Amino acid sequence: MPSLLLLLLLLLLRAVQASLASNGTSVGTELLPGAGLSPLHRPELQSSRSPAEMQTPEGHHGRDTVGFEIVNWQWVHVQGPYLIAVWILVASLAKILFHLSSKVTTVVPESCLLIFLGLGLGGIVLAAAKKPEYQLDPDTFFLFLLPPIVLDSGYFMPSRLFFDNFGAILMYAAIGTLWNSFTTGIALWGIKLAGLMDPKVEADLLDFLLFGSLISAVDPVAVIAVFEEVHVNETLFIIVFGESLLNDAVTVVLYKVFNSFAAIGSENIQALDYVKGVGSIFVVSLGGTAVGIVFAFVLALISRFTKRVRIIEPLFVFLIVYLAHLTAEMVSLSSILAVTFCGLCCKKYVEANISQKSRTTVKYTMKTLASSSETIIFMLLGISAVDTSKWTWDTGLVLFTLLFIFVFRAIGVILQSWILNHFRLVPLDRIDQVVMTYGGLRGAVAFALVILLNDQTVKAKDYFVATTITVIFFTVIIQGLTIKPLVKWLKVKRSDHHKPTLNEELHERAFDHILAAVEDIVGHHGYHYWRDKWEHFDKKYLSQLLMRKSAYRIKDDIWDLYQKLNVRDAISFADQGGHMSSGKFTFASMPSRTSFSETSVTNLLRESGSAVCLDLQVIDTVRSGRDREDTVMHHVLRENLYKPRRRYQGNYSRHFITQGEQERQEREVFQRNMRSRLESFKSTKHNVYSSKNKCRHKKEHKCQKRRNVEGINGQVPNDKLRRNVSWHDTVPVFVEVDSEDEEKDKFTKMKEQEDDEGITFMARTVNENLQERKISGNVEYPQSPSIFPPSPTSAEKELPWKGNQGELTACVSSETNKIVPIDLQYAWKQSMDSLVSPTVSDAVPKTSNFMLAERTTSAVLLVPRHPIHFQFPEACTAAEKSTDEDTMESIQQQELQPLMSAEGDSRQVPAAGLVSTRWPAPFHRPSYVSALRSLVASTQCNMKQSEKSGNVQTNL
């Protein structure tokens, strides 16, 4: 397969040459031998021929073109970018090819394959152009190829893990690298003195130290490429990976110091220079870090104010990080550190500030850039190796280098681990050390550095280049190939992602309390004292400064959980129905304990033998009842377990009582519940609306929040209509958020009813009920707004906060709703109501109303019936742009709903009465029609979704 690619490339080169020749331009002949030259090498060609010159026939090239040319051949004009694009394309295509066979990629790391590809391509280029081209240019590498990779790794670095192991990482990065480079350099020098090396290798101690400094650093690109596929446990990964990132500072400093020493000459070096060299390590590393942090701060601050220009949010992220990189390069600080820390520090704030879509964009762009950079780097490495003109091979040097970097790394790792294990909680055992030793891969950084050497001052540069390339190839290919089997053979702890069991959740919390207690007894500053300190500072000042008000307020782990659940539900929802943008939205349960009685209901039902549909995912992923219950339990625990008192409080004031502390504790659960309740309301809005609408809603958002608070206090704004919301706790709640206004709902509903075939249908469905109930425990049917003067609906009756009614609320699954047609749901609800609670009285009149409506069947629209709440998926978003404002309000109403219902049912009638006066019907006529049209289309697929619906259709 790669040969195919090569052929392609060859053809391309030939074509270019031929076309240039035929074009007959004066530069054509000059270009011919180097048709594939790197654009970077020939800027003069491009600058000498501006597009204008190309197009005018009277150009100074004296071509006697007659008249106007329809098509111009302008290869030179596009040459540079074109070749770059082709290279990237080739590399990416190669990646596709590699992954065609999964067998190959599981055994051979991608980086190896890319190097081989590069070797092949380099050979072809060499053969075609008679001249080695497209080598890894150090400037290109440091300015363009490296930053995306480092940014990606910094930005997505698990920061908690990173800082937990920061000490170890720092030690390996700083001391380990120093140790490696000095020992390797000195040992090689010793070999040289011992005469085991070719005497032609003209190098003194300084040269070897220089070489040692560049060859000893573990390379981030190679490490990521290989370790990503190995999946060792997180601690091990973060240590090797963090080391490879942070050792950049040391490597760069050592390299620079030795390089300048070599330039000065060893006899001219003064003692002060050594001191300066040592000092520069700190300056370069801390300076780089500082640059990164400053830019991270700027970035976070900027992202706070992008509310109205969401579209360029991702741009800021890349731009500023890149600026950080360039700034660090400019003042010759460690640019890798700058980018790493910039990504690491800004992430939290940026993620909170930018919109969900921007977040996705940032993520994908970053991954794409990093992945393509990596691909190109390895490929170019391969190509560069073909160029034998720079090589001078010396077996002794190569072999001893390989030996020494391995041996000294092993010794270094063992020594440092031994020291670290005195301080580490979880010691690094033998196996970890082996993997760390073995994972010390060298890569493109070393190569770029060795190419940058000045062959005037470093006589043995050619030897060093050859050795470096060999070392890189050896480590990436041999070690990369064998590390996987090694890890398997040594039974290194792999990373595993399991959800905490209930026990863990419970006991961990208990342990936290116990530890807090014991620490308090001694007045001991907790283990995480500084982290707590930092978090406190962050919460109090940084987040306030760098995060949007809204983002900051919803910063809560419960909120995070909901966000996660939200997204998950939405995705599964979309997967099943394909109606992601439909008016409905599911969101995670609200933590209210008062209604938790439903769990016991489900438990009851479960024990009585019928499988109850509890979870949203039940239908597509068949989860056992046990799992579902676990989820529920996790919810309960999460909502109700107390957090231990924050340890930083009172630690330094052991004998003082902070006022209000006790009170705060007592209110904690209450507050948390209320807060998350509010957040869940907001969450519907956050997720339903596209970012474009967001800013417009902001104002309303605010006042709505105020109203929420009022609602809590018992003052319900009564000038708004109410919507029906099925409201549940601890199971994912399904809330119908119709993204069109009330009016249209009514109309469609009416049409639906008109279309109904009638009573025969109802009779049938009752039979099906019995089967249905076995599958899912749908008690309640999500009602779309009815045209009848709303009586208290069952949903409201079963609202959780009416705990005093004590009825047993069962759960709703959107899946169930989907598969059960509307009239089925009515009947079903009836039967279930009679089962579950005696308060069915309200359901009866409703149903009879429904029947009445059915009798007025008209055949105007031959729209097949289908579950009513599924009817305006995309249609509404497309058609109802004009009514967005109204929609907004109705959504707000929905969000307010649960709180309002706490007030009681009495207000419902006047509220609904307002609706009709507010939005006169004719206004929405056109959109309604279009909604119906799409309804016809969407019905077909809806029907297919479940057998039940299928039955219905055939009946029709």
Place this chain on the structure above:
Amino acid sequence: MGNKQTIFTAQQLDAYQDCTFFTRKEILRLFHRYRDLAPHLVPLDYKDNPDVTIPYELIGSMPELKDNPFRQRIAEVFSKDNEGNMTLDDFLDMFSVLSEMAPRDLKACYAFKIYDFNNDNFICKSDLEKTLLKLTRNELTPEEVNLVCEKVLDESDLDNDGKLSLEDFQHMIIRAPDFLSTFHIRI
């Protein structure tokens, strides 16, 4: 503070070192911590093993501990008289168990003891209920508590006897390797 040598005799220090996971220095530091709890009760001279206990009332009334649901239980488990009155030995024991050097099984054993409210060497349902209520501050309804306890028992009860033995508990902890790694205090 006085001269360090005057607090303990060399034999005492050796004995303490043998019995705990601490070094001499740490023991002295812990002693001062202990003394800070009740400076009027604890003498600076421990050479003749004075019979000093810090009553639970003193520990339990510490402002930092006021909110901690487990304060009494911890004191009870680690005190010799099981009533929360702590001697220096108890105090050292407590930290020894929670130190990083302590083996996982020991930690698990003590964690188990803390949970085992009725001291019957099993974590039974009533123990779990107590733990849960302590952790949630009586916020859960009885059914919920019941349900959670059942689930927890279900999850880790291997021999199906309806209660967790120490073995069950340890097994559960082994299943989650990082679990107990948090259960430590660095002195």
